[in-house]
Amino acid sequence: MIFFDKVSKIYSPSVTAIEDLTLKINPKEFCSVVGPSGAGKSTLLKLLISEERPSTGRIFIHDQDINQISRRRLPYLRRKIGMVFQDYKLLPTKTAFENVAFALEVAGVNDRIVEDDTRQVLEIVGLADKGSQFPDELSGGEKQRIALARALVSRPDVIVADEPTGNLDPLNGWDIIRLLIKINELGTTVILATHNQEIINSLGRRVITLEKGRLVSDEEKGQYVL
Amino acid sequence: MLTFLRIIKNGFQDFSRNIWLTVSAVLIMTLTIFVLGGLLFLSAIGENVLTELQDKIDISVYFATETTESDILKVKKDLEGLNEVKNIEYVSRETALSKFKNRHADNKVILDSLDELSANPLSASLNIKAKFSDQYSKIASYLKSDRFSKIIDKINFYQNQAVIERFNEIMASLRKFGLLLTAALASVAILVAFNNLQLIIYTKREEIGIMRLVGASNWFIRGPFILLGLFYGVVASVIASAVFYPILSFASPRLSALLPSFNILSYYLGNFWQIFPIFLGIGTGLGILSGLIAIRRYLRV
Known part of the structure; x- marks a missing residue:
């Protein structure tokens, strides 16, 4: 369970990204966060992986206040959350396979399991044959699927996707969304930030709408209302 | 691991x-x-x-002509006991004379006037090298002490003092x-x-x-x-x-x-x-x- 307790993030007196946000996300939920650019979607996700810390309020994951975690222990939190970004954030000097395997290597998983799990996840995203290619040699859709595989490989409780379809054409975008739905059906919480109206409307899942840092609506089976 | x-x-x-x-x-x-x-x-x-x-600098001590060689060698030994001294070269009156003659071999006037003299006019000397060039004044003042004053005629440090200090x-x-x-x-x-x-x-x-x-x-x-x-x-x-x-x-x-x-x-x-x-x-x-x-x-x- 993820719980935001009266969280505000104020970058400077004139820039308030999140204001007094209280929010609960249940395990195995598929939850979309929508809103126009600058509404605070990305900040919300950054707070969740502790890339940013809240100005006031507290954030709990499994009853643990994540802002109590020291910088040194932060990697352990992040290994439990798979993150997917709009700009993929793949390591350019590593092959697709190595990029995915890296997420396991950092956790000290032994070589055989790294090998097996990486292969398996690449199959799930349909890129088993592209493992030896470098990110530069892959298309945008392929890159994003590799990034998703990387997020998935350490079997996280939560997958956080920040505009994962933002740089993709509709077809490739839908591939990613379908994968996210599949991952969610296998029991992983998915938090998806997007401003793609079409995707939200056809998902028929919970939608949280932010505007200027404030929560303006929170609906089960929501629609894109702005 | x-x-x-x-x-x-x-x-x-x-x-x-x-x-x-x-x-x-x-x-x-x-x-x-x-x-x-x-x-x-x-x-x-x-x-x-x-x-x-630094090695090109030394000081010379000239002894009164009547000083015996053993006295000079005694001074040399004393000096060698000093920490500052690197080496000492003894130049006897005879060596000094032959060096002088050699140096002026093509100057007949000097050689002739030298022959006029009945005795060797040159003094014996010690050429002293210090380990470091700023130690010469110390050596010179050591030689200035009373027990050497009878036999030592001249220490050339005092003529060159300004130059040596400048050099230092x-x-x-x-x-x-x-x-x-x-x-x-x-x-x-x-x-x-x-x-x-x-x-x-x-x-x-x-x-x-x-x-x-x-x-x-x-x-x-x-x-x-x-x-x-x-x-x-x-x-x-x-x-x-x-x-x-x-x-x-x-x-x-x-x-x-x-x-x-x-x-x-x-x-x-x-x-x-x-x-x-x-x-x-x-x-x-x-x-x-x-x-x-x-x-x-x-x-x-």
Whole structure:
């Protein structure tokens, strides 16, 4: 369970990204966060992986206040959350396979399991044959699927996707969304930030709408209302 | 252990896949070590020139003509007991005379007037060399003491005192200036290398951030960089010391013409096991330190 307790993030007196946000996300939920650019979607996700810390309020994951975690222990939190970004954030000097395997290597998983799990996840995203290619040699859709595989490989409780379809054409975008739905059906919480109206409307899942840092609506089976 | 092996693997993967970054990092380190090595050799040469100059200075003590040789040798022995004295050369009256004659062999007037005299007019003398040129006044004042006053006719230090003191001042400021210049040039070289390495790591800042977000611990990220810094340093110091050999072989005979007593090549080879560790220390220190400092900045994700 993820719980935001009266969280505000104020970058400077004139820039308030999140204001007094209280929010609960249940395990195995598929939850979309929508809103126009600058509404605070990305900040919300950054707070969740502790890339940013809240100005006031507290954030709990499994009853643990994540802002109590020291910088040194932060990697352990992040290994439990798979993150997917709009700009993929793949390591350019590593092959697709190595990029995915890296997420396991950092956790000290032994070589055989790294090998097996990486292969398996690449199959799930349909890129088993592209493992030896470098990110530069892959298309945008392929890159994003590799990034998703990387997020998935350490079997996280939560997958956080920040505009994962933002740089993709509709077809490739839908591939990613379908994968996210599949991952969610296998029991992983998915938090998806997007401003793609079409995707939200056809998902028929919970939608949280932010505007200027404030929560303006929170609906089960929501629609894109702005 | 597993993590350590992975750090090594990642380090060498980075090394081979960023070959141009590797080349430029090694190159800039090699150049720095080369400049620092050059400064080291220059200061060795400079020190040698100064020592050679210093060796040209001595003071002479002239004894009254009636002083017996055994008295003089006794003074010589006394002087040799002093810490400051490097060596003493005894010139007897006869030697002094023959030296004088030799020197003026083509001057008939002088030789003729010398023949007019019934006895040898020259005094015996001791030529004293001090270990350091600022010790002459001490030696001179020692000789000034009462127990020598009867037999000593003249100490030439007091005629040359102004010149010697001036020389000492110049020596001291040359040394100080040389040291300052070396320190300044060395810091410039190190700063240039440091900045270049910072830039190289700057190109990696995004990757460092990604690694953090994927859950890599700081040491897992830092490890490969430190390893690479170490490796670059070793490679660069080996290259720099190898490059010095042909350069010094070329320079050595030309330098010998100016400075016969000093052979820069044999200085290098003779002190190689002192010089190489210095190079190695500079290279690896620079590599590791700049890695640590630069990465620290990008690990704040």
